[in-house]
Amino acid sequence: MTHTIFIDGEAGTTGLQIRDRLARRADLEVLSIDPARRKDPEARRELLNAADAVVLCLPDDASREAVSMLSSNKVKVIDASTAFRTAPGWTYGFPEMSPTQRDAVRNATRVSNPGCYPTGFIGLVRPLVAAGLIPADFPLTVNAISGYSGGGKGLIAEFEDNAPPADTNDAFRAYGYSLVHKHLPEMKIHTGISHHPVFAPSVGRYAQGMLVEVPLQLWAMPGKPSPADLHVALEAAYAGEAFVQVASGMECAELAKTRAGAGGYVQALDPQALNGTNKMRLFVFGNADGSQARLVALLDNLGKGASGAAVQSLNLMLGLPEGEGL
Template sequence: MAHTVFIDGEAGTTGLQIRQRLEGRRDLDVVSIDPARRKDVDARSELLNGVDAVILCLPDEAAKEAVGMVTSNTVKVIDASTAFRTAPGWTYGFAEMDKAQRAAIAGSNRVSNPGCYPTGFIGLVRPLTAAGLLPRDFPVTVNAISGYSGGGKGLIAEFEAPATEGTNDAFRTYGLTLQHKHLGEMQVYGGFDHPPVFAPAVGRYAQGMIVEVPLQLWAVPGKPAPEDLRAALAAAYQGETFVEVASAEECAELQKARAGAGGYNASLDPEALNGGNRMRLFVFGNAERGQARLVAQLDNLGKGASGAAVQNLNIMLGLAEGEGL
């Protein structure tokens, strides 16, 4: 018998992609609310409590309201907002984060889907703090660029409108208040005592992202070599399907200047993994200078949103983890 799933907010960017990933599956039955009853509290409550699993693709306050309407003890809830990412009683939905996380997700009825930027950041640094290669109190910076789809319908409309009506920006930095909503989960699940300095940006392309953590290794206690970092990441994600660590040879090859390309690295295209649920991690280092650049490449709407939600749904329902991915 197929499991029933309700996507609350299925018309949004993440909701649409989740529904697309679930279409055609025989093990799931995706149910929708009658558009005429979308604002009917009783109708919505009935769906929220009458299915096996709910995926919330709503703004934070609306997500909190929806969770408050779930009175059933058996309904499994996945929330894609930032409302519950560090909240007590909620399990963080990054299955590869450590060896116990997948089992924690499987045993939970409340899972918070990670943010796209934190997925890249945590994927890069948590194995290093867990192994003691990076101290919990070490000051870290994360630089990142995402496609404009991560900003939701408003930003999508602005970037896709004619130039006379929208924007001509090729690149837009934001988060200049240093109070970005992702900082809490970055600190907690990255394993740090303090939030990182986070420098996010949006580029003139729809989907895909690069997340980078530069490190002054000479300032790190123990002065680890770049290869020590790469080896720790490789050990942490050994055997994983959706998180891959580039080999030392591939990283070295990418570091070489490409003839006729001015040394630019086309293989680190932020759009390279679009449409999937994969994340690739790279360590570029200069041992002589004692410096390294950790880089994550992923789809902000895939492993950074809808793909992760489907992966968590599969785990929570006891289905094959890679179904639909």
């Protein structure tokens, strides 16, 4: 059986990547608006209601508008915007998030695709909160760097085309100094923590790939867990998962031996290492006396952080093999 898919917003960064992942599949047919009717709202409405599944790759308000145009109860929807990530009636599209989440996605008709930064943060923190190692009310910080493709067409043009403004030669750009960010609500709700973390996002001068880090003062936690305790809990949470993997203690120890090389310090973790995949790798680093830890998630912001996650959820919702096309 061939399922029909309509990608609303297929010309955007995420839409293009999803279309590319689906293009070579014989079990799916991607529908597109007739070029002659591209500006006809009725043509869009027809496809939204005719497809077996719709993937919305649109700004928040446009996604809400698209959902309002759906009259068929049979159409399955995945929304890649921020609009529905904490909305009632929508299932969060992170199958590995908990033991019940995969079935929730499989049985859903409305799925919200996680944000790229939250995917790393939730992947690291939720299992540790669930295990009682991180208290729900413990103050958390998340530091992260992403490739500029995460900012969409505007930021891509700014870095690649040297378009105005004139500060496009930045090697590294930190932002979010207002301490307000659209990803914070999903970070809080989907980890079970009581307060928003302090979120320090940044962009590097490279196209895609990201590192998301949560530093922890273990000595300040009521149970004073060790880095090994954190590692064991993460390994248990993701045992057998194909796309979310926990680096071994030996690998983390090796990476911690960052040393000076001929050209400067050797980079222990490359944010681009998983580009083009739907994988996320989690690392636990601890200091010698076990009083501090750094939790790090490595993923492709356009893979497990966007298009790959959408295809994974799409497969589940349509009853197809979860890893098909990934």
